[in-house]
Amino acid sequence: MALLNILRFPDPRLRKIAQPIDEIDDSIRQLAEDMLETMYAAPGIGLAATQVNVQKRLVVMDISEEKDQPLIFINPEIQPIGDEIEEMEEGCLSVPGFFELVKRPAHVIIRALDKEGKPFEIEDQELLAVCIQHEIDHLDGKLFVDYLSPLKRQRIRKKLEKQERLQL
Ligand code: GNR
Ligand code: NI
Numbered sequence: 001m002a003l004l005n006i007l008r009f010p011d012p013r014l015r016k017i018a019q020p021i022d023e024i025d026d027s028i029r030q031l032a033e034d035m036l037e038t039m040y041a042a043p044g045i046g047l048a049a050t051q052v053n054v055q056k057r058l059v060v061m062d063i064s065e066e067k068d069q070p071l072i073f074i075n076p077e078i079q080p081i082g083d084e085i086e087e088m089e090e091g092c093l094s095v096p097g098f099f100e101l102v103k104r105p106a107h108v109i110i111r112a113l114d115k116e117g118k119p120f121e122i123e124d125q126e127l128l129a130v131c132i133q134h135e136i137d138h139l140d141g142k143l144f145v146d147y148l149s150p151l152k153r154q155r156i157r158k159k160l161e162k163q164e165r166l167q168l
Pocket of ligand 1: 043044045046047048051089090091092093094130131134135138
């Protein structure tokens with residue numbers, strides 16, 4: 001097990017597009033375990049491989065209260081169901097300390113492969129639906145700050161750049 005370094009906005013590596021995983025082997029399963037450990041330690045409810053500088057379509061999540069229900073999604077895809085939109089306050093481990101309202105489809109079907117390569121499907125709403133959309137955005141090089149006004153995004157960028165400088 002290992003803790004991985006989480007990239008922070010505005011790191012340009014967060015803009016890379018992740019590639020589909022065509023062979024699910026022990027190295028992928030190990031990466032998923034390390035990502036779960038990193039997510040729990042942060043703490044967060046989800047983590048995309050992009051955030052730990054790996055350009056592969058792999059997401060881990062745990063939205064349970066007890067933090068005992070790890071979920072692994074390989075090559076996840078989502079399809080909105082219906083046209084209800086929900087607004088929820090989002091945060092991101094790559095944008096630490098900032099929380100803003102984001103609108104997204106309220107219900108989605110998630111299709112993905114599990115860690116044995118078996119396809120599965122989940123239909124969900126609320127937190128799981130928001131979180132998987134947030135994570136798939138990461139795989140496509142997108143961040144929740146992209147949904148905010150340019151002014152808000154700029155303010156967040158400046159504050160995080162300043163923090164980064166103070167740590168050096
Ligand atoms: O820990 C997280 N919490 C969260 C809250 C609302 C909407 C999305 C998230 S995901 C975030 C972890 C993270 O950055 N995943 O990419
Ligand atoms: Ni995030």
